[in-house]
Amino acid sequence: MTSPLRLGTRRSLMATTQSQMVADAYVARTGRAVELVGVTTFGDVTKAHLAQLGGTGVFVTALRDKLLEGEVDFAVHSLKDLPTQQDPRFTLAAIPTRHDHRDALVGTSKFADLAPGSRVGTGSPRRVAMLSALRPDLEYVAIRGNADTRIGKIAAGELDAVVLASAGLTRIGRSAEISQIFEIEELLPAPGQGALAVECLSDRADLVEFLGVLDDPATRSAVTAERAVLNALEAGCAAPVGAFAVDDGHTLNLTAVVVSIDGREAVRKSAAGSPSEAVDLGRLLAAEMIAEGADRLMGEHSH
Numbered sequence: 001m002t003s004p005l006r007l008g009t010r011r012s013l014m015a016t017t018q019s020q021m022v023a024d025a026y027v028a029r030t031g032r033a034v035e036l037v038g039v040t041t042f043g044d045v046t047k048a049h050l051a052q053l054g055g056t057g058v059f060v061t062a063l064r065d066k067l068l069e070g071e072v073d074f075a076v077h078s079l080k081d082l083p084t085q086q087d088p089r090f091t092l093a094a095i096p097t098r099h100d101h102r103d104a105l106v107g108t109s110k111f112a113d114l115a116p117g118s119r120v121g122t123g124s125p126r127r128v129a130m131l132s133a134l135r136p137d138l139e140y141v142a143i144r145g146n147a148d149t150r151i152g153k154i155a156a157g158e159l160d161a162v163v164l165a166s167a168g169l170t171r172i173g174r175s176a177e178i179s180q181i182f183e184i185e186e187l188l189p190a191p192g193q194g195a196l197a198v199e200c201l202s203d204r205a206d207l208v209e210f211l212g213v214l215d216d217p218a219t220r221s222a223v224t225a226e227r228a229v230l231n232a233l234e235a236g237c238a239a240p241v242g243a244f245a246v247d248d249g250h251t252l253n254l255t256a257v258v259v260s261i262d263g264r265e266a267v268r269k270s271a272a273g274s275p276s277e278a279v280d281l282g283r284l285l286a287a288e289m290i291a292e293g294a295d296r297l298m299g300e301h302s303h
């Protein structure tokens with residue numbers, strides 16, 4: 001009998017839930033047993049705000065270390081937490097079909113109905129910038145911690161609402177508390193939002209192929225274009241950059257935006273191309289955005 005594959009996962013509810021979903025999908029497709037191995041990451045223990053950590057990949061490094069040490073066979077990440085600079089030692093063996101890409105408001109009222117001065121919690125400069133453009137009269141409060149902790153600040157009276165990714169809220173069973181989903185015209189998601197990444201060591205060719213059964217090519221081309229924009233802008237997950245692409249099987253449609261942190265200025269552009277040239281499409285769009293002043297807007301939040 002073959003031994004179970006060991007899946008390395010962060011220990012948060014969201015991470016273990018999404019890792020279990022992926023494990024179940026492999027078991028259903030292949031019959032091979034998969035066991036979860038919990039790993040504590042720097043991003044889970046640090047008290048610093050994500051925007052202040054000055055780098056990407058705080059949730060990712062510990063899982064990759066376990067891959068290198070041979071303690072786990074593969075890892076599941078939220079794709080939007082993965083640095084856009086791919087490390088050749090690791091391969092994204094599968095990018096499964098994306099879940100809801102949009103951001104959601106959690107609270108008791110809709111965004112337009114929040115009273116002036118209401119306190120809205122989010123740790124993301126992207127969300128602060130874009131929401132400030134819509135409602136400059138609200139107070140945006142930097143928060144971090146897992147989704148449960150963030151939502152708990154509403155009941156505690158510290159916040160009137162929080163903004164989180166719809167996909168994550170659904171995964172942790174809190175979607176009933178969503179008062180509004182933001183459409184992409186209002187709030188363009190982070191590159192890769194709602195998608196998962198299944199990663200293993202590049203030198204395990206058999207495993208790369210085995211894990212590939214869960215890959216969704218349309219999701220892969222879309223997130224590849226989105227991440228190419230972020231990479232070409234030399235921006236990280238804390239930058240006020242949104243990007244979203246859809247591959248309809250023939251054409252890849254990509255939209256991206258860079259917003260000044262006060263929400264007053266934005267460079268937003270769209271482009272279409274072939275799904276097989278996702279990286280080029282993203283790079284081209286980023287170059288056009290830079291030509292229109294996008295890098296100046298990013299300012300201190302560019303890295």
Ligand SMILES: NCc1[nH]cc(CCC(=O)O)c1CC(=O)O
Nearest residue numbers: 078081164165167168193194195
């Ligand atoms: N940076 C944390 C993070 N990474 C992925 C998700 C949500 C789930 C997803 O995008 O797949 C979240 C929380 C959030 O932004 O609400």
